[in-house]
Amino acid sequence: MRPMEASPGFRRGWGRQTSLFQFRRPAFWAYAVVVGGTGVFAVGAQSAFRQISPSGWALSWLLLAIYALPVFLAVYFLDLYEREPLSLVFGAVVWGAVAATTLAGIGNQGWGLVVARIGTPEFAARWTAALTAPFVEETLKVIGLVLLVLIATEEWDDVMDGFVYGAVCGLGFAVVEDVFYFIGVFGGSPSAVLAGFYVRVVSSGLYGHVLYTALSGMGIAYFVSLAGEVPIRRRVLVAGGYSWPPWPGTSSGIRRGSTCSPREWKDSATGCSSRWLRR
Amino acid sequence: MKGVPLLALTVVGVTLARRRERGWLESALRSEVERGTLSTVELGLLLDPTARRRSRRDVRARAGAGAARLLKRLQREQVNLAMIKTRVETEDDPDLERHRQYCRSLRNALMAVPGAVLWASSPQAR
DSSP, X not given: OOBOOOOTTOOTTTTOOOOSOXXXXXXXXXXXXXXXXXXXXXXXXXXXXXXXXXXXXXHHHHHHHHHHHHHHHHHHHHSOSSOOOHHHHHHHHHIIIIIIHHHHHHHHHHHHHHHHHHSOHHHHHHHHHHHTHHHHHHHHHHHHHHHHHHHOGGGOOSHHHHHHHHHHHHHHHHHHHHHHIIIIISOSSHHHHHHHXXXXXXXXXXXXXXXXXXXXXXXXXXHHHTBTTBOHHHHHHHHHHHTOTXXXXXXXXXXXXXXXXXXXXXXXXXXXXXXXXXX | XXXXXXXXXXXXXXXXXXXXXHHHHHHHHHHHHHHTSSOHXXXXXXXXXXXXXXXXXHHHHHHOHHHHHHHHHHHHHHHHHHHHHHHOSBTTOHHHHHHHHHHHHXXXXXXXXXXXXXXXXXXXXX
């Protein structure tokens, strides 16, 4: 028995593969309970959208599949050597699509009330989405990534892994959020869905959520995978540097806030009226 | 436009991560080159995704689609060999030894295709 040659740079455990289904880990059950619970709401919401406009709903999913599939494949295949287990990759997608979107809806609404209490209703109508939504959404997506770390710590052995999980989690979030906007804000008719697709996907910059969460994922992966190699202070700094994406979200929200009238904000549950979005 | 700085940061992060992974792959397979499980040329191809795709195109042109498929499989298994190496404790682990044999058999099968032999001795392959 010859021990493995420890050539410089040799990464022990790099090729280890773990699945999402770690029944002995509490984090798996936390993940399952949250996804199961929010899944009921998410299915209810999609069923309501389908009843409002069956053709618009189907078109929304078709357009978003065309938008999401290439980026999913690109992200997955960018990881050249140690591809992530599909159960974990789909686990990240499901968290972003089901748990993070549903909880973000509740969270954004709650924070809206808080801001209204602290400031004036007019101030809340103009600024709530800008001040709180990015933090609520990014935090919820990051919680999903942290759960995946706790479920399969040994899978997070490189920054690239964080990129993959983060990007697909953000992609799941973006797709479901866009379906909500197309039906709930733009009106849901096929022409409104096409207008929504143009405004929210084509002209507002492709893959915003994908990039934000990919960066957060890279930060988490840096922090986790280099434990024992890099001092904790540096890991915190670099991970924090990667995970600043809520700020661009906030700044875009501030721009959005400063160009909307309070009435426009009141027009929709999310604070972005179709009138403003169509500008 | 607001996404450009984020995209740039992501590209930098991914490039650095891939460079790091390339280093890990190289260190895992360097001793396999010394053992003769794979050649320096093959290792070079594994480390460069563009060269890897080009090598398959060359083989397809010289020896046909079957040989290109075989080369793709060989390259995938060579990467898997590196992954197994990072998982096992000893150099003569049965799993590792089995995979070495498998890689050798794939390479022998590829070399049995006339065009592929020509490709292996061509400057592109070097």
